[in-house]
Amino acid sequence: MPHSAPAPDTAATNASWRALLHGLPGVDEVGARARAADLATRSIKTTAKAHAIDLAIRMVDLTTLEGADTPGKVRALCAKAAHPDPADPSAPRVAAVCVYSDLVAVAVEALDGTGVGVASVATAFPAGRAPLEAKLADTRRAVADGAAEIDMVIDRGAFLSGDYRKVHDEIAAVKEACGPAHLKVILETGELATYDNVRRASWLAIHAGADFIKTSTGKVAPAATLPVTMIMLEAVRDHHAATGRRIGVKPAGGIRTTKDAVRNLVLVNEVAGPAWLDPGLFRLGASSLLNDLLMQRTKLSTGAYPGPDYFTLD
Numbered sequence: 001m002p003h004s005a006p007a008p009d010t011a012a013t014n015a016s017w018r019a020l021l022h023g024l025p026g027v028d029e030v031g032a033r034a035r036a037a038d039l040a041t042r043s044i045k046t047t048a049k050a051h052a053i054d055l056a057i058r059m060v061d062l063t064t065l066e067g068a069d070t071p072g073k074v075r076a077l078c079a080k081a082a083h084p085d086p087a088d089p090s091a092p093r094v095a096a097v098c099v100y101s102d103l104v105a106v107a108v109e110a111l112d113g114t115g116v117g118v119a120s121v122a123t124a125f126p127a128g129r130a131p132l133e134a135k136l137a138d139t140r141r142a143v144a145d146g147a148a149e150i151d152m153v154i155d156r157g158a159f160l161s162g163d164y165r166k167v168h169d170e171i172a173a174v175k176e177a178c179g180p181a182h183l184k185v186i187l188e189t190g191e192l193a194t195y196d197n198v199r200r201a202s203w204l205a206i207h208a209g210a211d212f213i214k215t216s217t218g219k220v221a222p223a224a225t226l227p228v229t230m231i232m233l234e235a236v237r238d239h240h241a242a243t244g245r246r247i248g249v250k251p252a253g254g255i256r257t258t259k260d261a262v263r264n265l266v267l268v269n270e271v272a273g274p275a276w277l278d279p280g281l282f283r284l285g286a287s288s289l290l291n292d293l294l295m296q297r298t299k300l301s302t303g304a305y306p307g308p309d310y311f312t313l314d
């Protein structure tokens with residue numbers, strides 16, 4: 001059954017948003033967990049695995065979002081993003097480096113000419129508790145400093161109170177402030193309580209102008225679980241079927257191993273379809289996944305794991 005419906009017009013009342021979102025089909029929670037678990041057991045052949053690892057590397061948003069981040073740490077991360085394996089130039093670069101907005105200019109300079117994008121979290125990440133004007137100023141600053149992608153958080157308090165119009169209008173305002181930059185909308189699914197809410201928030205974000213929907217900030221558990229990513233993939237699949245427009249998906253938070261990455265790729269292929277097996281439509285937000293992908297890549301090509309100090313720390 002399609003999980004999409006025509007969006008209300010821009011003047012829609014909160015009641016009409018509520019009627020539409022609560023009119024979406026409910027998620028069978030047990031069935032969703034079982035399907036995601038079943039897909040997670042699929043194995044892939046060695047040749048496909050080499051391809052999957054390189055694709056996963058190209059999909060990584062290499063992330064550092066710590067209070068202790070420094071320009072030096074961001075420059076080191078950028079060097080790694082552009083040349084993940086200095087001993088093997090065939091290793092692909094990652095999609096983007098993701099940093100706080102005050103470090104965007106540092107990342108933009110460090111990545112100039114590399115083809116790696118700069119993404120910035122914004123809108124009072126991770127809690128999103130600030131007046132809209134502050135969120136818009138944060139967004140505009142990141143874009144002015146050169147961020148090509150903005151990762152915003154939704155107002156979970158408003159969403160859980162049923163104030164869907166507020167959530168929608170805030171996303172739409174941030175989208176406008178983004179100008180040419182792509183907008184990823186973080187749902188923080190670990191705070192949304194139910195899979196039905198994950199589906200509703202996905203739908204709301206898509207209709208408010210999201211270019212990507214993203215699971216989590218990485219600061220709240222559970223983060224990017226397979227059932228949640230599956231529900232979000234269903235939403236973008238159904239939106240595409242209804243409108244012809246493709247929205248991207250970004251699981252983020254707790255994705256640490258090649259096995260995690262491959263499971264996500266299987267899910268993408270099976271649920272949204274092969275068109276989404278592209279960094280333009282699927283990203284893996286992760287601070288410490290890249291090293292494992294590089295280790296497994298080296299193992300596949302040489303037959304042996306590199307030593308523990310071979311790759312620089314994520």
Ligand SMILES: O=C[C@H](O)COP(=O)(O)O
Binds near residue numbers: 217285288
């Ligand atoms: O957006 C990405 C997340 O903040 C990264 O979370 P992680 O440190 O669990 O990989």
